[in-house]
Amino acid sequence: MxxxxxxxxxxxxxxxxxxxxxxxxxxxxxxxxxxxxFNPAELLLAAVAACMIKGIERIAPVNRFSYRGVEVRLRGLRQDSPPFMAKITYELIIDTDEDDRKLDLMHHNVRKYGTIFNTVSAATKLEGTILRKAKTV
Known part of the structure; x- marks a missing residue:
């Protein structure tokens, strides 16, 4: 361990x-x-983002996934009583030319093998999407 x-x-x-x-x-x-x-809630969101990005760093060479950059946008919804992070949503944006199948596989693996991702998702609703970064002209 x-x-x-x-x-x-x-x-x-x-x-x-x-x-x-x-x-x-x-x-x-x-x-x-x-x-x-960063306040404690922002640190939690940053930890989830770091876990997702680190997961991509680990998974990409194994799956021969080529990418130029990653951005993770997260939002946490906190309830007041009792204080609790009720929901976290994210957009995982990858600058890549890989096909949709490989993009979906990356998302699957990030969710399956992320230590912090799995810990947080066991405690609260954690959901989001993976997107390809729009090409700029």
Whole structure:
């Protein structure tokens, strides 16, 4: 089994820092919020996006899937009482010339083999679509 560790510390009433390996990220833990850091809900959405992109990085060489770029757009819907992320939707946009069959297979594999994707989807409704990036002229 793989094991992960993060240490987070409160800096002041406006924010905290989370650290792992040689990386750190500023956390929005200010009650009033702050624009220069991710709040906990945004971190959850970012974790899902990172999982999906990392999955593509892993799957593409195995399936000989060629692509130029990936964008993930996510929206979380939070209910108030009790506080809960009731639904997360996404658009997974891939800049590729691969056919629809390979695009659908990529989507299937991203959903099937993503650790964070599977964890979050077990806890809340997580659904979305995969799209080919529109060609610009």
């Amino acid at each position: 793989l094991e992960y560790s993060v240490v987070a510390n409160r800096v002041d009433a406006h924010g905290s820092l989370a650290r792992t390996k040689d990386a750190e990220i500023t956390l929005d833990t200010d009650v009033k919020g702050r624009l220069d850091a």
